[in-house]
Amino acid sequence: MQAAAQVKPKQKIWKKLTPYLLILPVVIYYAIFWLRPVLTTIVNSFRDASGAFTFDNYLMVFAERDFIPALRNTAIIVVFSVTLEFLLALFLALLINRKFTGSTVFLFLAMIPMALPAVASGAMWLTGLTSHGWINSLLFHLGFEHKIYWLAGSEASLLALLIVIDAWTVIPSVMIILLAGLQNIPKEVEEAGYVFGGDYLTVLRKIVIPILNPTIQTAVILRLISAIQIWLVIVLLVGFSRLPVLVERIVYYHEEMSGLNISYQMATGYTIIVTVIVSIVALFYLRVSGAFGKSKEAK
Amino acid sequence: MVKKPVKFGKLIRQTIFYLFITFLAMVILLPTYFLFSLSFMSTREAYEFPLPMAPALRVDYSMTYGKRGYLLSVFDNNEGDYQTVLDTNDLEKMSEYMRYQLGAPMSILEIEEHVKLLESGTDPVKFTGKRNLWLNYGTFFSITRNAVPALIRSLQIAAMTIGISLTIGGLAGYAFARYVFAGRDALKFSVLFVRIFPGVAIAMPMVIFLADLGFYDRPIGLSLVYSIGSIALTIWITASIFLGIPVSLEEAAVVFGATKFRAFLKITLPLALPGLAAAAMYTFLGAWNETVSAIILTQFNPTFSVVVYQSLLGSVGQVNLAAAGGLVMALPSVIFTFFIRRYINQMWGGVTI
Numbered sequence: 001m002q003a004a005a006q007v008k009p010k011q012k013i014w015k016k017l018t019p020y021l022l023i024l025p026v027v028i029y030y031a032i033f034w035l036r037p038v039l040t041t042i043v044n045s046f047r048d049a050s051g052a053f054t055f056d057n058y059l060m061v062f063a064e065r066d067f068i069p070a071l072r073n074t075a076i077i078v079v080f081s082v083t084l085e086f087l088l089a090l091f092l093a094l095l096i097n098r099k100f101t102g103s104t105v106f107l108f109l110a111m112i113p114m115a116l117p118a119v120a121s122g123a124m125w126l127t128g129l130t131s132h133g134w135i136n137s138l139l140f141h142l143g144f145e146h147k148i149y150w151l152a153g154s155e156a157s158l159l160a161l162l163i164v165i166d167a168w169t170v171i172p173s174v175m176i177i178l179l180a181g182l183q184n185i186p187k188e189v190e191e192a193g194y195v196f197g198g199d200y201l202t203v204l205r206k207i208v209i210p211i212l213n214p215t216i217q218t219a220v221i222l223r224l225i226s227a228i229q230i231w232l233v234i235v236l237l238v239g240f241s242r243l244p245v246l247v248e249r250i251v252y253y254h255e256e257m258s259g260l261n262i263s264y265q266m267a268t269g270y271t272i273i274v275t276v277i278v279s280i281v282a283l284f285y286l287r288v289s290g291a292f293g294k295s296k297e298a299k
Numbered sequence: 300m301v302k303k304p305v306k307f308g309k310l311i312r313q314t315i316f317y318l319f320i321t322f323l324a325m326v327i328l329l330p331t332y333f334l335f336s337l338s339f340m341s342t343r344e345a346y347e348f349p350l351p352m353a354p355a356l357r358v359d360y361s362m363t364y365g366k367r368g369y370l371l372s373v374f375d376n377n378e379g380d381y382q383t384v385l386d387t388n389d390l391e392k393m394s395e396y397m398r399y400q401l402g403a404p405m406s407i408l409e410i411e412e413h414v415k416l417l418e419s420g421t422d423p424v425k426f427t428g429k430r431n432l433w434l435n436y437g438t439f440f441s442i443t444r445n446a447v448p449a450l451i452r453s454l455q456i457a458a459m460t461i462g463i464s465l466t467i468g469g470l471a472g473y474a475f476a477r478y479v480f481a482g483r484d485a486l487k488f489s490v491l492f493v494r495i496f497p498g499v500a501i502a503m504p505m506v507i508f509l510a511d512l513g514f515y516d517r518p519i520g521l522s523l524v525y526s527i528g529s530i531a532l533t534i535w536i537t538a539s540i541f542l543g544i545p546v547s548l549e550e551a552a553v554v555f556g557a558t559k560f561r562a563f564l565k566i567t568l569p570l571a572l573p574g575l576a577a578a579a580m581y582t583f584l585g586a587w588n589e590t591v592s593a594i595i596l597t598q599f600n601p602t603f604s605v606v607v608y609q610s611l612l613g614s615v616g617q618v619n620l621a622a623a624g625g626l627v628m629a630l631p632s633v634i635f636t637f638f639i640r641r642y643i644n645q646m647w648g649g650v651t652i
Binding site: 016018019020022023025026027029030033034036037038040041092095096100102106107108109110111112113114115116117118119120122123124125126127128130132133134136137138140141147168172173222225228229231232235236239247250251254255267268271272274275278279282283285286 | 319326327331333334477489493497507523526590595607611612621622626632
């Protein structure tokens, strides 16, 4: 009897401990391989060679000739490409919004651009945008015989080109997600909107968009985060320093300028700037998506 | 009688709809098609303008006497005529030219036969060479320094990353799906945050740390870095899978005398296998596609994506070879994406554990 009474609370403790034991490996892993290196780097970024506190590392980054252009270019790419992508993807999703023969094939095709590794899509656009590349060849076959020098244009035209390339990569996938969201909306809900006298735009604005909203929010912010980190296509198309962006600067200082004794500090400084920007967006995302609130309903 | 015009209108709308869908599919596929097609083109074709719409399957030659020896011409579709490409009496050089520039390997013995024909009075000698479409792939791997070992390393890294994240992430995913406990939300919040945390922001700090461990420039080092993001992802995927498998199944097994661990092993795990496979493929994609951390954390032992990146950078390589490298990069990604397309949409559509 006594033994049985003792086992019970012990089992209870084990039962309470089980989830923590299951999660422990993750916590340890993240503590060692994520938190510690990241914190060390942040602390070191405020130290000079002798270990004293300094702000010089950051001042050096801010003073770099390409810092402001990099920040500005990143901002332009993020704002324009994400806005354009979502408006166009929503427009396409609304146009297509129905099940049709061959939709499975079409929906898979639409996932391909996003699935392509950055180097592969870099190869694709690089071979397309050179003066004798496939884009000019295609135009030639369509009757435009003048070669267009895509990569020789101004900074603004290069940015526009990048936004188009990014749109090609992203729009099909976003369109699928919105399409899936649209098809989950019960027909009756929309019909009710029309019954009560709403026209197409009113129904769209007051019923469809609000229902899609959580989907859109998640997708927009995940897109923002990856748009902040675009660099590879740019470097493959125009090389380093021609159209500086934040992550490109990190690779530039770490790889191309690794001989300089300030290169590590510069690369680290840029890394922290990117981290801070992405973290702010991420925290904002976790807040609006209600990462806390939803879990209780889930179980 | 009344119905007919309605049907006609429907037909028109249907046609317009399918034209529109076809147009979209074309826009999506065209760039991919050109990368594909370019990767099979000979160097001569790849630098032609306009670029042929598809690689040729054969080369038409015409051979006659030239100033220095034999004058070799090939039929050019853009010009609609034969164009002189080589004037030499060195048949080995001619054979090499056919292999590397025209992508149609022909042995010296075969060329000699055509030369004999020329010398016996047929002038010009016309003959065709069969294109070897896979030549670019072979050449890419043989002339790109490091390509084969890099491919093997990339696969090793992916395998190790899958191993680490499935064990560590799978356990936590199970905990999130099956238990309610204090601090659950905070932990989940942290996991999501790590998932969103940029890859470069982990790679830069890891340079010194991995060097201290002796893991810098080694596959294990990169897989440790990749695991950070993929553990979070695996937790997310596995949690949603375990959530979908009723606890009652496990409980029933326990009632019939199985231990809890055995019940998990024999009941829940087999049911979760497809989802775990999806998580593994997702992890593979992450590790395979990643470039920036790999550039930062390797030096003499790059991954395959870094090798392709370097072959593209500065365009030292030939475009058709680079296209072949790019396609080798793209193929596993597209295949795995096909298998896990359902999960990818969920991932984008809304994050709930």
